Amino acid sequence: MNAFSYRQGVLHAEGIPLSAIAEAVGTPVYVYSRAAIVERYRAFADALGPNALVCFAVKANSNLAVLQVLAVQGAGFDIVSGGELARVLRAGGDPGKVVFSGVGKSDAEIRAALEAGIFCFNVESEAELLRIDAIAGQLGKIAPIALRVNPDVDPKTHPYISTGLSENKFGIPIAVAADVYRRAARLPHIGIRGIACHIGSQLLDLSPIRDAAQRLLLLNQTLAGEGIEVQHLDLGGGVGIRYRDEVPPSPEDYAGMVHAALGDMPHARVFELGRALVGNAGLLLTRIEYLKQGEDRHFCVVDAAMNDLMRPTLYDAYHDILPLRQSDGEQRQYDVVGPICESGDFLAKGRRLPELAEGELLAVMSAGAYGFVMSSNYNTRPRVPEVMVDGEQFHVVRRRETLEDLFGPEEMLPR
């Protein structure tokens, strides 16, 4: 399905013209489609089958309503902080379906996860393993763990979002993983449950994930030969989406690769999908403030900026930009830029768009993942609201911040 489409020449989110949302809530605003999120989750969960636990990588979009929609579907969650755990619990997620990733878990976070009864810690170092064992001991619990191994495969994606190469800080090098498992097996408060990896994000080619899966299988064989049995294999996330003209793997392609790589092994399979579930289920709606003629280019200054959507600035990422009214009129090239005082503040460069007018609305597409969650208050810009469309209705699932929200935690010096 395409959650966002032109109907009679007007861009809609499901059954609602986006202009109605801008009217009611103002701009900029993030807009998500509930149906699109559910459809993507179901497509992956159904294709991967009953032996799979599809965890949503909360970092991609942690709005409580987004988590709630997925929790209702029975999704698990991949978290990287105590804050994300609290969000999952608040949204009604099942702690028994939570995996906890991340290289820097604190004592308090480990304790909270043990108390909540999560499914598994994905442990990223031996030091972390020892710390989890000690805290579990204090609480009289056995901590369920997988080691996140670094399989040293090249995911062929942007260097900032590739994680499975030996030069990256993530995971335990596969060459020493068996040794760490042996030591884990001797720790009194550790329960070995699985083997995990995650090699990078926005992957368009499945072969690196297949290679990683095969390396996990070899490790599993070594461990099984020594009586260390795991119950699940966690292949991480990273499935890419279409931003422009990429051809990402479909849920069926992905499931086919998994079945081919793991065969009929009885092990449960865990996945940590973020972008693939929500990336194309959201957009950022913005209004044109000014049109400005530079010496050799047209600038379109909009009310959204790099603090609202960092991806273009940070990764030179491409996000499609659609005018709310379809037009087959003449096109021009625009740099779509925000009001922030940095040259890096752009949403698109040299983009061909129909001739634009001040006050017009634009939709920045594919902004459902790593959009709002990476936003900041830079330039004292209150963070924008988030809206969830559900058929013919929409709900404000995060209100626009006020200046008082921003000033609240600050104090002036005594006079």
Ligand code: LLP
């Ligand atoms: N599991 C782990 C351990 C991760 O580190 C990540 C993402 C995921 C799962 C989910 O990956 P996904 O399925 O969403 O690709 N801010 C960047 C993306 C950073 C991804 C970090 N880790 C961006 O905007 O492209």
